[in-house]
Amino acid sequence: MFSLSLKEIRFYKMRYLLIGFILFFVASLVFIISGLAGGLSSDNASSIQNMDVHAFYLDKGAEGRIDRSRIDVSSNTFSPGIEPLNLQMRSLEKEGTDQTVDITVMAVQPDGFLMPNVTDGESFKSGDASVTADITLQKEGIEIGDRLYDEQFDKVFTVAGFTEQQTFSHTPAVFMNIDLWNDLVPENQKNKVNALVMVEDNQKLREIVKSEVEGGNWVSKDEVIGGIPGYQAEQSSLYMMLAFLIVIAVFVLAAFFFIMTIQKMNEFGVLKAIGAKNGFLIGSTLFQVLILSLVSIGTSVGFTALLPNLLPEDIPFVFDINLILKFSGVLLIVSLAGALVSAANIVKADPLTAMGRAQ
Template structure:
């Protein structure tokens, strides 16, 4: 480590360029990770907030909530410690006096069900003309006790919950009857339509021949089947994995070139009794230092960038993910340094110092 650090300090420009490349690649990794996590959280946060044990949809829905057509009476076929029927509707709201519309996800359920989040301002909804909204909707210019328009209906914001999203949109909770009107209009429909049943505790289902079959799944399975969730996450994560390969290749090429330039120096050191193992460990130590410095700088830059990003851009810092990626980046940098090991082991002291 001593020799590695001394050489880095002596050739600041040379190793500074390698560190700079490491910073740029690591910076892209952390930014892509933040965007991937931001998109994932934007799709799933509201469901995670429920802390449900299981989600139940109609079997023919292909695990997609909007395609699941259930009725409140289907809850009688489900046995669980707690259960809640939820209707889901994606639409847009606007202020009573007009203005730009804001996309929202509406959850229709009774106000005493376990899926309804705790109100941090105001109170729970009671009548059909009332609703509670997630705090992130307020950043769009809405406020407590304000009247809003959803389709052609007027609602009053009577409560605010903590910030949450579903399918990248702020969430509104309201009564099932007003949900029915919003989604199906005033046309006659079967009573109390819902899209899913969320449960807590051990859950069992009674499927009968004369009724539509119900399908139980974990919340994670339900989330993974949200349209766009898995493809978005897989695409961005694949880009991150390719960047790991890029790091190994770039660091390997740079260290190999530098090692070739130092062949004569290694020959002299071997002639003086310095072991090949010591020289090899020195090269690995250099790549380790390059990786550590590059990753540390990239993390600082990524955090500062996240503070400057607009609120409309989904970005989330997951420390555990960044910790794993930091370790991987340092490891692949060291793997890149291994490309130079053969050059070091093959150095002949006599040949390297110009002998015959």
């Protein structure tokens, strides 16, 4: 079986090469769209995605949207494993210039589990108005030591360092001391936070927070991510495109192999006349499809892995090998399923008719 399949591929090189190219392009398009979906997801929600936490306590009326949640925590003592988080989108002006940058302020405890690792410079300090920003601000010309002016608070913040993969709603996150935030906000906003965050699942802590802070409920991290403005719309649109691509791949590959088997009806009939069984011929065809699929999909995985080096820096793209392997498996199954459609033609091949044609 294997020998016959390989000999036929070598003999009809151009035919199989064209089918391989089609599968390569379809697979590459699937992988590229999945990478763009992952890139947009990260650019929209990486600050929440990268928090190593379990759940968020939000205002019931916020419907899972952390940016709309406001909780009064004046009566809460913040048990170990629970930390407050304040979050607000703002525009800051680089001091000495007319440049304005849109950012999301995240006010956290300096040494808490919500504070990300600093990759360049240092973390903000407790006693001054320093902040730690996502490194994407460097693309807008912001460097360590630069001063950012907040017109609403009439306050200047100094960039002390940078962190990575900390964005919210497509804006870089800027981390500051939550005590500094409370000093800046109006009196009626003091002791109010967007969320209380639990680092590990603990039913006792859940009940303590609910008893001390009324009007809220616990939601999962995935629900908070889904509540970020625009997140669901972006991801739903891209994954709908992926679904249609896979469906199209089924029909395209099924049509190609169906036409190919029709063209080989005479050959199948002759092989049956000399003793070949339907199972052998179907297995040989599936083996050809398996070889083509593995080579084409494997090549497209390699191409997609190199693609981030070719794309402009402002296009978010994430090469998630686990997701790519899942889609590779789906495409492989789709290819084999499409080839099985042609099995009916193989069964219909008539040895007597084929021998008559051969004469």
